Amino acid sequence: MVRKVYMVSGGVSKFTKxxxxxxxxxxxxxxxxxxxxxxxxxxxxxxxxxxATTASYFSDHFTRQLMAGIMVxxxxxxxxxxxxxxxxxxxxxxxxxxTAYESIxxxxxxxxxxxxxxxxxxxxxxxxNEFIALASDVSFDYPVGGFYSGYYAQMCVRHMYEFGTTVxxxxxxxxxxxxxxxxxxxxxxxxxxxxxxxxxAQMVAWPLTRLDICVMSDGAAAVLLADEDTAFExxxxxxxxxxxxxxxxxxxxxxxxxxxVLLLPHEKTEDYIGERFVGGKxxxxxxxxxxxxxxxxxxxxxxxxxxxxxxxxxxxxxHDAYTSSELQTIEDLGFCKYGESGKFTEEGNTFMPGxxxxxxxxxxxxxxxxxxxxxxACGHPVGATGLMQAVFAFWQxxxxxxxxxxxAGMSEEKASVLQLNNPKRGLIHSxxxxxxxxxxxxxxxxxxxxxxxx
Amino acid sequence: xxxxxxxNAKLPEDWRNMPGTVVFNLPFPKEWEDxxxxxxxxxxxxxxxxISYHHSYGQDSPWFAAIANGELIGTKCPECGFTTANPKLxxxxxxxxxxxxxxxxxxxxxxxxxxxxxxxxxxDETPYILGLIELEGVDTLLLTRILGLDPNxxxxxxxxxxxxxxxxxxxxxxxxxxxxxxxxD
Numbered sequence: 027m028v029r030k031v032y033m034v035s036g037g038v039s040k041f042t043k044x045x046x047x048x049x050x051x052x053x054x055x056x057x058x059x060x061x062x063x064x065x066x067x068x069x070x071x072x073x074x075x076x077x078a079t080t081a082s083y084f085s086d087h088f089t090r091q092l093m094a095g096i097m098v099x100x101x102x103x104x105x106x107x108x109x110x111x112x113x114x115x116x117x118x119x120x121x122x123x124x125t126a127y128e129s130i131x132x133x134x135x136x137x138x139x140x141x142x143x144x145x146x147x148x149x150x151x152x153x154x155n156e157f158i159a160l161a162s163d164v165s166f167d168y169p170v171g172g173f174y175s176g177y178y179a180q181m182c183v184r185h186m187y188e189f190g191t192t193v194x195x196x197x198x199x200x201x202x203x204x205x206x207x208x209x210x211x212x213x214x215x216x217x218x219x220x221x222x223x224x225x226x227a228q229m230v231a232w233p234l235t236r237l238d239i240c241v242m243s244d245g246a247a248a249v250l251l252a253d254e255d256t257a258f259e260x261x262x263x264x265x266x267x268x269x270x271x272x273x274x275x276x277x278x279x280x281x282x283x284x285x286x287v288l289l290l291p292h293e294k295t296e297d298y299i300g301e302r303f304v305g306g307k308x309x310x311x312x313x314x315x316x317x318x319x320x321x322x323x324x325x326x327x328x329x330x331x332x333x334x335x336x337x338x339x340x341x342x343x344x345h346d347a348y349t350s351s352e353l354q355t356i357e358d359l360g361f362c363k364y365g366e367s368g369k370f371t372e373e374g375n376t377f378m379p380g381x382x383x384x385x386x387x388x389x390x391x392x393x394x395x396x397x398x399x400x401x402x403a404c405g406h407p408v409g410a411t412g413l414m415q416a417v418f419a420f421w422q423x424x425x426x427x428x429x430x431x432x433x434a435g436m437s438e439e440k441a442s443v444l445q446l447n448n449p450k451r452g453l454i455h456s457x458x459x460x461x462x463x464x465x466x467x468x469x470x471x472x473x474x475x476x477x478x479x480x
Numbered sequence: 481x482x483x484x485x486x487x488n489a490k491l492p493e494d495w496r497n498m499p500g501t502v503v504f505n506l507p508f509p510k511e512w513e514d515x516x517x518x519x520x521x522x523x524x525x526x527x528x529x530x531i532s533y534h535h536s537y538g539q540d541s542p543w544f545a546a547i548a549n550g551e552l553i554g555t556k557c558p559e560c561g562f563t564t565a566n567p568k569l570x571x572x573x574x575x576x577x578x579x580x581x582x583x584x585x586x587x588x589x590x591x592x593x594x595x596x597x598x599x600x601x602x603x604d605e606t607p608y609i610l611g612l613i614e615l616e617g618v619d620t621l622l623l624t625r626i627l628g629l630d631p632n633x634x635x636x637x638x639x640x641x642x643x644x645x646x647x648x649x650x651x652x653x654x655x656x657x658x659x660x661x662x663x664x665d
Contacts, residue, residue, distance in 0.1 A: 046522045090529060156599035165537055166566045169654045170623050171595060171602050176610050179593035187591070187639045232594040232634040278566060280612055280621040283573070313591060313612065313621070 031130045032257035032264035033469065034250050036417030037061035040434070041214045041245035041405035044147035050089060050246070051101035054143050057248040057410075058102055061139070065260045072260070076250075077135040078108040082122035082142035083409035084115060087157040089145055098141060108135075115161050116347065118142065119247070119412020120456020120465030124270045126251045127467070136253045143246035144407035154242050161459045163278050175239055175348070177279060177460050179231035182350035185314040186233070188304055188365065191353065193233045195368035197224035199349035200237045200402060201385065202377050207399025209381075209443040211434035212414075214243055214405035220384065238349040243405030247413035249420070263424045263475055268451075269330030269468035273321025275311065279460040284309035288320045290360040291333040297363055308364055316351075316461030319358030323466050326453075327360075330468040335360045336393055339468075340449035341422060343415035345457035346400040352376075355455060359466070361393055381443065397422065397444050412456035412465065419452040419469050425477035448477055539569045542580060547658040548651035552583040554618060565615055565622035585645040586663055587615040587622075589638055594631045607631040613643055613660055628661035 037060030039045075039053050048056075062069040079102075081095035091097070095111040112122040119142045126140035146154050159172030167177075185191050200219060207213035219237065227235040250260075257264035276282055287298045287310040298308035311317035323335075332338045342359065346352035353367035362370040370376065374387025376395035398404055398418040401411060421427045422445065431441035449471075456465045471477065483491060506523070509516060537544050543566070546553045555578035556563040557571035563581065564572070571578050592611035595602070602608065609626040627646070629638060644663040651657050 046524060048522075150600070152597070152600040152603055155597075156601055159599045163566075164535070165540060166655050167623055170625060170656055171598060171605070171608055171610050173595050173598040173602065173610075176593050176595040176598065179595075180591045180610060180612055183593060183636070183639070184591040187636055229594075229596050231596065234593075276572060278620075278623070280566060280623045281564060281568070281572065283562070283619055 028131050028133055030254045031127050031267045032252050032254065033267060033416065033420050034252050034257050034260045034264050035061045035064055036247070036249040036413070036420050038212050038247045038410075038414050038417050039245050040212050041243040041407055041410075041414075043214070043241070043243065045145065045244040046147070050083075050094060050143050050145045051098050053145070053244065054098045054141050054246040054248065055101060057246040058139070058141060061248040061250050066262070067260060072250075073103065075137050076104060076107065076139050077137050078129060079104055079139045079141065080112055080122050080126045080129070081109060082112045082118045082140070082413070083144055084113060084118045085144070085157050085408065087160070088148055088154070090148070098143070102141075104139070114463040115458030116345065116406075116408055117412065117456040117458035117463040117465050118409045119414070120454065120467065121272070121412070121463065122409075123249065123412055123416050123454075123456070123467060124272065124465055126249070127267050127270055130251055130253055136256050138251050139248060140251065140413060141246065141248040142409040142411075142413045144409045145244045146242040146407060147244050151242060158459075167278055173231065174459060175231040175234055178348045178350060179234050181279065181313045181354065181460070182234060182348070183232075184312065185350060185354060188312075188314050189368065191368035193225060194221050195372050196233070196238055196349040196353065197221040198371050198385065199346065199352045200224045201383055203346060203396050203400040203402045204237075205381060205383050206378055206397055206444060207403030209431075209436070209440050210399050210404065211431050211436040211441075213399045213403045214241065215403050216399065218384065234348060234350065240347045240401040240406040243407040245405060245407035245410050245414075247410040247417055249413050249416050263426075263478055264472070265420050265423045266470050266472050267467060268470045269326040269328070269332070271322040271325030271327070271329070271466045273318035273325075273464050275316070275318040275461050277462055279313050282311050282313060282317065284312050286310060287364060288317065288324065290320075290324060290327065290335070292335070292360065293363070302365075310364075314354065315364060316354055316358050316457070316464060318461045318464040319355055319455070319457065319466070322455075322464045323359050326466040326468050330451075330470070332468070336362075338451060339393060339453050340451050341394040341397055341419075341446055342453040342455060343398060343419050344395055344400070344453075344455040345411075346396055346402050347406055347457075349402065351457065352395065352400065355457070356395060358464075359453065359455065361395070378444065394446065397446065412454070415454040415456065416467070416469070419454050422446060422449055423452055423469055423471045429478075540567045543567045544653050544657070547647060547655070548653060550647040552585055552645055552658065553580050554583045555579065556581040563618045564620045565613070565618050566620070583618060584616050587613040587643055587660075589626070589641045589643050590614045590621050592626060592634070592638055594634045611643075611660060623655075625656055625659040626661070627659055
């Protein structure tokens with residue numbers, strides 16, 4: 027890494043099922059306007075000083091518009107500055123974030139805007155599912171019954187078989203994320219659910235019900251990244267990006283091998299040998315784990331000097347398009363060992379402290395996962411999602427959740443519920459279909475930067 | 481200036497009288513301020529979009545020819561031995577050129593799901609069972625349709641069940657030409 031990179035600002039359009047009132051360019055403009063309106067120098071000057079942009083959106087099919095990125099660039103008035111499109115399925119937003127990071131770390135640019143969007147309402151839900159299924163091998167996978175929920179359900183079933191994970195443990199993730207979202211004015215869905223609510227919801231792909239799965243959204247998000255001097259000129263509370271990591275795996279999940287676990291620094295080979303594993307040893311990654319997520323974590327942790335993730339990370343915003351993928355992911359990230367995520371979640375470790383979920387959670391709040399409500403509640407407008415996670419993590423580390431949630435129309439009392447007490451380091455995790463591309467980025471409040479008065 | 485009449489080219493009067501297909505008489509105020517137009521409801525149009533593709537299976541074509549003839553084949557790496565159920569003519573583990581090999585027609589169910597919904601194309605086939613098959617001597621799995629199990633009674637007990645390949649009588653040159661059913665002992 028050549029030089030330090032900071033996040034200085036972010037903005038999100040409220041994700042909704044359908045934004046018929048605006049085209050995608052104008053929805054990105056909402057996120058952009060918010061991003062440049064919260065800094066120490068006037069927005070007009072920031073607009074001029076932005077040196078380059080990176081654009082992310084996943085599917086050309088949803089808009090039936092190729093080159094949509096340049097249409098945003100000219101609508102924002104940022105032509106003729108440099109820009110490029112970044113795409114990698116569900117990880118599109120996370121990859122975009124890291125591309126903007128790289129362009130500053132490499133000293134090519136000093137102030138870069140990353141924006142992303144998706145408008146999924148232009149087709150019906152089942153046609154939308156067809157478009158998403160085209161992000162599986164169209165020769166071998168899609169024709170068999172292409173349906174992403176069906177792919178993840180098979181991974182989930184194997185996780186249950188290998189590790190004894192239960193559908194009730196999956197439901198805990200849904201309860202947590204929907205409940206957290208009741209305090210996030212940007213969330214598309216929220217509510218107080220019970221295990222029974224989740225299990226009795228309409229079955230989509232066994233054992234995943236409608237309440238185990240995220241919904242389609244229209245929305246946009248933007249983040250502004252800068253080098254150190256620029257960052258402190260623009261804000262008193264910039265957040266440093268101390269590590270980025272990326273991993274990949276085979277497009278066809280059936281092609282994933284069964285080998286040895288890629289270990290994190292705090293794990294040992296013996297952790298995955300023994301009678302409790304099918305065949306006496308954990309075969310990895312198979313379809314129960316995301317090797318790309320583990321690769322991304324290994325790289326990001328190395329950069330950020332994290333050797334004990336559970337102790338050194340205060341919270342995480344992870345890809346939970348499915349409740350099962352949140353469980354699989356917290357294992358990839360080393361918050362618990364492979365196979366233990368069901369129990370780890372059931373004990374309450376990943377829940378927010380101080381919120382009543384109507385569940386008995388003896389270890390509530392160890393490492394909150396998806397304080398914002400995650401994709402399940404906030405929505406998943408694919409190209410925006412990874413950037414939305416960055417914005418929520420950024421506000422969390424700055425200590426400005428309350429300010430931004432009040433600005434979005436929430437009462438003062440409710441708006442501060444999701445603000446953690448003095449968080450120093452957060453993780454964001456963006457993930458593409460069945461774990462093909464995964465990004466992990468570490469955000470950290472610099473030691474000499476005080477949290478904004480809460 | 482006279483325009484020579486070409487039967488395909490339109491003259492101004494032809495253009496003006498073209499039939500309207502989307503809306504009739506979309507109202508627009510005679511007098512308006514900026515805010516009136518910014519408060520206008522969005523206009524939403526609808527259209528179809530269909531395409532015929534010429535999709536080549538390329539180097540993977542023999543796999544489809546095999547299942548159309550009731551055979552299962554895969555690829556094996558002569559250098560590292562990695563064997564796949566769906567073909568990969570370049571080894572994903574070491575990059576070497578692989579060779580075609582015959583695969584067994586019996587295996588075990590590794591995992592599955594029942595889809596009660598699906599992509600639009602498959603909605604009228606629900607509920608359907610997707611499964612992944614373990615084949616002896618093969619390092620990867622095979623994604624397939626499972627028939628012969630009750631989609632309304634899914635159970636973890638299905639995992640490990642012996643399954644055998646069946647082939648459609650009439651090929652569709654799709655991976656669904658092969659499907660798996662429980663093998664009777």
